[in-house]
Structures are given as C-alpha cells and as structure tokens.
Amino acid sequence: MIDWFAFVQAGIAGLAAVYCIVVGLARRVPNDYTVGSLALVELLLIAQLVVAIVAPFAGNHSTGNIVEFYIYLVVALLLPPLSVVWALVDRTRWSNVVLGAGAFAVAVMVVRMLQIWTANYSV
Amino acid sequence: MVQKKSTRAVGIGRVLIAVYAILALAATGRSVFQIATQFQQAPLAYSLSGVSAVVYIMATIALIGRGRRWYAVAWATISFELVGVLFVGLMSIVDPSVFVPSAKYVHSDHSTVWTYFGIGYGFVPLVLPILGMLWLVRTRPAVEPVQGDRFDGERFDVDGDEAAARPGA
Numbered sequence: 001m002i003d004w005f006a007f008v009q010a011g012i013a014g015l016a017a018v019y020c021i022v023v024g025l026a027r028r029v030p031n032d033y034t035v036g037s038l039a040l041v042e043l044l045l046i047a048q049l050v051v052a053i054v055a056p057f058a059g060n061h062s063t064g065n066i067v068e069f070y071i072y073l074v075v076a077l078l079l080p081p082l083s084v085v086w087a088l089v090d091r092t093r094w095s096n097v098v099l100g101a102g103a104f105a106v107a108v109m110v111v112r113m114l115q116i117w118t119a120n121y122s123v
Numbered sequence: 124m125v126q127k128k129s130t131r132a133v134g135i136g137r138v139l140i141a142v143y144a145i146l147a148l149a150a151t152g153r154s155v156f157q158i159a160t161q162f163q164q165a166p167l168a169y170s171l172s173g174v175s176a177v178v179y180i181m182a183t184i185a186l187i188g189r190g191r192r193w194y195a196v197a198w199a200t201i202s203f204e205l206v207g208v209l210f211v212g213l214m215s216i217v218d219p220s221v222f223v224p225s226a227k228y229v230h231s232d233h234s235t236v237w238t239y240f241g242i243g244y245g246f247v248p249l250v251l252p253i254l255g256m257l258w259l260v261r262t263r264p265a266v267e268p269v270q271g272d273r274f275d276g277e278r279f280d281v282d283g284d285e286a287a288a289r290p291g292a
Contacts, residue, residue, distance in 0.1 A: 067160070071152045079145065086141065094134040098141040105145045108245070 001060070001117040002051055006110055009044045013107035016041050017100045024096025030087040034096050038087075041103050042080035048110070049073060064119030072116065076109040136258050140186045142251060147179035149244065150236045157235070165233040168222035171211060172235035178203050179236075182255070191264050198259060205252035212240030212249070 016037035023034050052073060056062070062069060083102030087095040154172040162169050178200050185197035214221050215238045223233050234243050241248030 065160075068156050071156050075148055075152050078148070082144075083141070090137060092134055092137070094137045097138045101138065101142050101145060105149070 001048075001055065001062070001114055003114065005048070005051065006114040009048060010107045010110040010114075012044060013041045013103050013110060017104035017107060020096045020100035020103060024093050024098075024100060027093045028096060029091050029093055030095045030099065034099050035084055035087055038080040038084050038099050038103060041106055042077070045073070045077050045080070045106065045110075048113075049077065062117045064116040069113055069116045072109050072113045076106050076113070079106055079109075133262070136186065136262065139251075139255060139258055140183060142247070143179060143183040143186060143255070146236070146244070146247060146251065147176065147183050150176035150179050153236065161231075164225070164228040164231065165223045168211075168233050168235050168238075171207065171237065175204070175207055175236050178207070186255070194259065194264055197255070201252045201255040201259065204248070205256070208237045208241055208248045208252065211235070211237035215239050 019037055020034045023031075028034075052069070079102045083099050086098050090098075150172065154169065154176045157165075157169045158173055182197060182200035182204065185193045185200055187193075188196070211222075222238075236244060236248050240246060
C-alpha cells in the first residue's frame with residue numbers, strides 16, 4: 001500500500017460521506033452528484049486493488065496479514081455498488097444518508113487496511 | 124398527520140437497516156477470518172464474534188421483515204446485541220483473560236466487534252442497539268408482540284399493524 005494514496009482515498013471517501021449525508025438531511029433525493037461521489041470512491045478502491053496486487057512486485061510488501069487485508073478490500077469494494085443499488089431502488093432522501101454511511105465505512109476500512117498492511121504480523 | 128410521522132420513522136429506519144447491514148458484513152468478515160486462522164488463541168471471544176455476526180444478519184433481516192413476528196425477532200436480536208456489547212465491553216476491561224486464556228497470546232490483537240464496547244467500530248455496536256430499540260418503540264405494531272399470542276389480540280387486524288409500521292411500502 002502507498003501511504004499517501006491511502007490517506008487521500010480515505011479523505012475523499014470521508015468527504016463523500018459528509019456530502020451525501022448533508023444532501024440527504026437537506027431533504028434531497030439521490031442525484032448524479034451523490035451517486036457519482038460513490039462511483040469515485042469505488043474507482044479509487046479499484047485503483048487500490050491494482051496497487052495492492054502490483055506493490056509486492058515493486059518491493060512494497062505487506063508486513064501484516066495479507067488475507068485479512070484482502071477481506072477488508074473485497075468487502076469495501078462491495079459497499080459503494082450496494083449503496084448505489086439501494087439509492088436507485090429507494091428514491092427517498094434517506095438513501096443519500098445510506099450512501100454517506102457506505103462511503104464513511106469505506107473511509108474507516110481504508111485506514112484499517114493501511115494499519116493491517118503495515119502491522120507487525122504475529123499469529 | 125399520524126401517517127406523516129410514521130413515514131419519517133420509516134425513512135430513518137431505512138438508514139438504520141443499512142447501517143445494520145454494514146455492521147453485519149463487517150462482523151461476518153472479521154469473525155470468519157479470526158475463527159479460520161487463530162481460533163485457539165481466544166476461543167470464547169471468537170465464538171462470540173461469530174455469534175454476533177449471525178445475530179447482526181438476523182437483526183438486519185428482522186428490521187426489513189413485516190408483521191408482528193419479525194417485530195418480535197427484531198426485539199430479541201437487538202436486545203441480544205445490547206447485552207453482548209455491554210457484557211463483552213465490561214469483561215474486556217475487568218478481566219481480559221476470560222477471552223485470551225493463554226499468556227502466550229496476550230500481546231497480539233484479539234479485538235472483536237464488541238471489545239471495549241465496540242471502540243474499533245466507533246462505538247457503533249453500542250449505540251446502534253439503543254437506536255434500534257427507539258425505532259422499534261416508535262414503529263410498534265397496533266398489538267403488542269406479547270399480547271399477540273393471546274386471544275383478545277385477535278380482534279385487531281394483522282394487516283393493520285403492517286400498514287402502520289410501513290406506510291407507503
């Protein structure tokens with residue numbers, strides 16, 4: 001994992017979370033911008049997946065448990081699509097809050113993924 | 124006016140369901156990993172972690188489900204979670220050796236979704252059951268779940284409580 005990329009990614013996911021929740025609490029139904037912010041979060045996660053696959057070949061090895069890392073990454077990859085499907089099905093303002101909750105969970109999980117990648121592996 | 128009030132409750136309830144689903148996913152992922160790779164280090168903690176994952180999934184389904192039976196299941200699962208997070212949270216402070224019996228593993232991480240009242244999850248596991256209970260009280264069916272089994276409850280329309288709990292659904 002690349003530290004700065006993980007932090008930028010977590011930051012953007014956090015901003016997307018705040019944005020979606022604010023828009024939802026302002027009584028707006030999901031629009032292209034809130035759904036688009038989750039698409040951006042997903043795009044960065046896919047980039048993170050590519051980085052995680054390529055990094056070991058460039059000498060950037062995980063010191064933590066790589067299986068646990070990939071469980072987090074795969075679950076994180078599922079969250080934006082699931083919350084977007086939710087927003088397309090349930091056309092209420094609360095779906096924006098759901099989008100925000102999904103983005104927030106991704107932000108937390110990216111930070112956790114960085115912790116795992118750099119952890120001292122011990123079982 | 125009553126319907127408008129209920130509609131808002133259903134709206135927030137949908138967010139609640141989404142957050143429960145995320146927590147169910149998080150707890151399931153973590154417990155499967157822990158049980159598969161390091162179960163012997165903290166058997167009780169990881170067993171509870173696995174049970175909590177299943178209960179979070181059940182609670183998510185129960186919150187989506189209609190009618191009095193799912194309402195009762197929702198109460199049972201959400202109560203279980205509150206008891207679980209309070210018990211495990213307290214024990215992880217008072218006597219951590221309950222969860223990590225062998226001194227050999229004391230220094231490695233055995234955190235679960237309930238450790239230290241869910242600190243690793245922003246205390247969401249502690250707050251969520253309380254919010255869930257408030258939502259259940261607010262969307263209570265016309266007949267109390269306990270009274271539902273008694274014959275005097277039968278004069279109420281079953282469909283009526285579903286409509287009250289989920290208007291516009």
